[in-house]
Each structure stands twice: as structure tokens, then as C-alpha cells.
Amino acid sequence: MLQTEGLACVRNGRQLFEGLNIQLQAGELLRIEGGNGTGKTTLLRILCGLYSEYEGEVHWELDHYPAYVGHRSGVHEALTPVENLRWHGALHGEDISDAEISEALSALGLGRHETGMPCGHLSEGQRKRVGLARLLLRPNSAWILDEPFSAIDVEGVDDLIGMIGAQLDRGGVAILTSHQEIALTAPVKSIRLRGTE
Amino acid sequence: MWRWFHKLGSPRSFYLISNRLLPWLGAAAGLLLVVGAVWGLLFAPPDYQQGNSVRIMYIHVPASILAQSGYLLMATAGAIYLIWRIKLADIAMQCVAPLGASLTFLALVTGSIWGKPTWGTWWQWDARLTSTLVLLFLYLGVVALRSALEYRESAGRATAILALVGVVNLPIIKYSVDWWNTLHQPSSFSLTEKPAMPAEMWLPLLVMVIGFYCFFFTVWILRIRSEIIQRESGTEWVRGVAGS
Amino acid sequence: MWSSLKREIRIGVRQSSDLVNSLFFFLMVLSLFPLGVGPGADTLRLIAPGVIWVAALLSTLVAMESLFRNDFDNGAIEQMAMSERPLALVVLGKILGQWCLSGFMLVLLSPVVGVTYSLNGAEILATAVALALGTPTLALVGAIAAALTVGSRGAGVVLAILALPLYIPVLIIGTSMIAAAEAGLPVTGYALWLAALLMLALAFAPIATAAALRVSLSH
């Protein structure tokens, strides 16, 4: 599903990582560990194709573009969650019915009350859930999540882990950065990024 | 040809090649400029209309030619950097902007000084001067963007896009300024069409233009070398150069 | 593309502060000149084309500042960059959406402007057509500058320095179109030139803006 060769990145004169070879098969989870500023987010953005100042190769075999949920949830505060997700769906050329959208939102614990108001009134955690709901909108073979558990409460984390497990069972892949262990039956690979001083 | 192109692409080989090239280029520039200036100032005939003030042409025309070709060079270097991501092209593009801007400024100043005896005013919204002014703004735009994105990794790509957008717009701007000029310009002598020149007038001009080109490349290479030393200061070979 | 256009309009309507500011800015600039230059009808008629277009230029710049800023900060641009639809089309939708609420409003305001600058009916029509054809080009070209500067600090001034030289052809042709109308000359030639510039901008500007956005994401 994913293969990288000799991935290296220098940012602000500092070598974040080099010679990174990642192999990820269907149904596997990749966890990226490392302290702050060791380039975790940069690595994710390189895999998403958002950051292009790097050496090395990234090869994806996917039928859909990977879905990325970063620190910024990609949600506009003037629009309601439904309107936001409808636009996100349209970005990929699918017009998704409101029913599917509200179903995805409720799967993340956002009931009718929250989905009616503009996202500006929602809390940080709720806005993040709207961003995460994007993952359920359409069949993604790859999820790329940056600190998905931050700002999410305890049972939210369990739901999320359940979602990730289901995604892996469906033969998809997931790449995420997180400071906490993830209890999952599926095979978990992990890379540690040390800030090579 | 491709191998040579890539060999030149690495900053180190560029530095070595320019070691040999620089003295010759610098000497040619100095020689041509001195010969051209003396020839234009002392031996070329005065213009029947403008008298001796036409001698300013020998610096104004080359400066504005270099200002425009400088922008084209910058856009080309930008395109090369965007397409092949050759680091040297980014450095080359970055080094052209201040040089091109100073030559554009020079063209403006000499143009307005030349205008004083001809039109009686320091500034005349003449087509050539106005489009040179716009060219100066385009240069300043590139310099401003480069400094606004100073610590950004992809500042080079951003300035390359701006240079390309600028070079696409340059003919449109030039055409619309010339056309605008015909609307408002009283039909006095304009710097746009060069008067039909006898040989002894355009020969020194040709020498000066070539001299300016040699000068342009000399300074450009000097600036590139200085930027290479800055950017590659961590490498062994630069320390070797510093040590020697 | 259309969904981005609809989204932009919906955002614009709900969060109308930025766009309304650019309209107020347009009217303010227009009302300053009579105070500065003098209220005489013939002087106003003389300066009307230039003033209207300079005001349109500046108000577009004000609107450009906020075009990508918000979506860049909340991560929407990242989603646009990772969508399967070409980014240039999505961006085009966004620009046209914003134009509907800022540039197009200038067209609707042109009768008001025309009256204050003592232009007659035909001249006001020419002004409206000129603005209708010119302001989208301003929005498209300005979007390139906005995309280039969205990742940097102090973007406002730099954006103006980048965009204004590129606005000159539209300014020249737009101004002479209104001036020709005032002189009673036919304006179709100018309108065709403005339309030609618009087509050029429609073809190239979104591509450049998309490339610039991808670069700004890599900062």
C-alpha cells in the first residue's frame, strides 16, 4: 500500500530524519513516535503530498487519495458541520446525502443539536470530531491522522480506536502520530523519530 | 549536453568553473565599458536635434536592455528551479533580483536625466520610462516576497512562481503602457523609437551593450558565489575554500 | 468547483465583515476625491474613470487579503490540496464565489457612483460593463498574490506590491473605456479587450494560484 525509500528531510538547517524506508501492507497500522519538534507532522505531511521539500521517494498504491486529519480540522467556523462535510465530500466529487453525513457525525458522538449550529460555537474537541467524521464519509484506503486523540475525551478515544480497527479490518491502512499506546489486535508497526542532534 | 547541464548544476562545480571564467569576464567587461564610454563620450557625433545630451543614450539604452533581459533570466532560472529543482537555479534567481533592480533604477535615473534637456522636465510619463518604472516594481515585488518568506523552506518556489507570472504579464503591461502612451502623449520626441543612427553612433552603443552584458554576468556570478558560500557553509569544500 | 463557489458565497453571507469592508472602502475612496479635488461637475467627470478604477483596484486588494487567510489557518486549504478534483478548479470556484460578493457588488454600485460623479446614463452603463469585465480579472490575478503571501507574515503590504503592477493593463483599458464613453465614442473595442484579459486570467490565474497555494502549504 505504501512504500518509501531513503526519505530524508532538512528543515531550518536541521536534519529531521534520513534514510527512512517504510513498508506498509493492507490492514497494518503505522505509529510514529517522537518528541515535539522531531518532524512527526512534517513526515505525515510529506506522505500526504502537502510538504515537498524532501529527498527520497514515496509510493502509494491506493484507489482513493489518503484522508488527512491534522492539527487543524479543516472546518470553517461559519458553516455548520453538515455544510462543512458536504463540501469535503464534493471536494472528492461525491455528493453525499445529508443522511450519511449525520450518520457519520453521530458515529462520533455529535448529535442533532451540535450539527445544527456553526462550527464556531463548537468546542475544540467537537470541531476535531467533525474533522474525523470526514474519514467515514467515503471508502478511504488510507487514513493519515496527526495526534487524533488530542482534545478527545476518554470514551471518544475508545470509539476512535474502534473506528481505526474497523478501517484496518477492511484492508485499509492507518498512519498516526500519538503519545499514547494503542491497544489494537491488528499488526502495529512503529517508527521512533529521534531529533538527531 | 545533459551531463554538462547537471554538472554545472552542482554549486561546487559551478564555483570551480567560475573560478576560471570570472577573471576573463571581468576583464572583458571593464575593457568594453571603458572603450565604449570613451568612444561614446569623446568620438561619437552629437545628435543634430539634441546635441551632446544624446551621449546619455550609451548608458541608458544598455541599462534598460539589461533590466529587461535580467527579468527574463530570473524567470528562466525560476522555471528551471520549479521543474528540475536544481538548487543552483534558486540561488541564481535570488541573485538576479537586486542586480536587475539596480540596473532598472539606473535606466530610470539616466532616462530622466536625458529627458531634462530634451523635454525640459525631469520626469515625463513617456512609454519607455513608465514601463521601466513598472519593471522596477516587478523586481521589488520579487525582492519583497523573498524577504517576506525568509526562513521558509520553499521561498524559492514562491518567488519562482511570481517571476513567471511577472514575465507572462511583462509584454501585456508593456503593450498597454505603449498604447496608453499614444492616447495621452503629446507627439514630442519619445525615447521609445531610437532615432535612425549612423554607424559611428550605434557602434559605440553596441560595444556598451556587450560591455553591460559582460558586467551583468560578472556581478551575477560574484553574487552567486557569495550566496553559495553562505548556503553551503556547512560543507567541507567551502571550508577548504575558506581555509586556503 | 460549484460547491466551492456556493460554499464561498455562504461563508461570505454569514461572515460578511471582510467583504462589506471592501465595499465601504470602495465608496470611501470615491467620496474622498471630490473633497480633495473639488466638487465641480466637470472636474469630477474628468477624474471619474481613473478614480473609479483605482478605488476598484484598492477594494479588490482589501478583499484579497482575506481570501485564503481564513481557510489557510483552519486547514481547509490542506483538504483542497488533497482533493481528487484539480486544485485549480476548486480555487477558481472559491475566487468567483468571493468575487460575487465583492467585485460584482461594485458593478451594482456603479449607478450610485455615476450619479455622484455626474455621469449620464450611457456612461454609467459603460462603467458597469467595464467593472463587470474588469473586476473578475482583478480578483483572479490578485488571488495569485494572495496565495503567494498567505504563508508569510505582514502579507497585506507585500500582497499589494505583488498585485498592483499586474493590475496595470486592466486599469489602463478600464479607465479609457469610461473616458471614451464620456467622450461619446464607441466602447465596444475596450470591452472586447477587457473580455480578452478576463479570458487570459481565467485560463492561467487559477493554475498559478493552485501552484502558489501548494508552495505556501510547504512553508
Add this chain to the structure above:
Amino acid sequence: MRFESFADLLSMSGHGAFVWSAYGITLLVLVVNVVWPLLTIRQRLAGLRRADAPGVVEDP
């Protein structure tokens, strides 16, 4: 030689001030353009040499 005397050369029948000021400014701009990079090169190389010199405490 178009001018008989040095004074004639200077005055250039009235246009001398303009011609010589234009050439003067040009010379200034050209010289600054050449000297500036040379200075920065020498300064940067010296900086590297200082950083490399043995016994010099490398400032953090």
C-alpha cells in the same frame, strides 16, 4: 576627438552637466554592484576561517 579643449569637453555645449552626472551615477551604481558581493564573499570566508581556527571557542 569631438571636443577641442578640456573646457569644451566639460561643458559639452551646455549639456555637460547632464551627461557627466548620468555617467557619474552609472559609475557609482556599477562600482557598488561589483564591490558589494566581493565584500560579502570576503566577510563570509573570514567568518568561516574564524570559526575553523583551532583554539577558537565556537560561539553557540
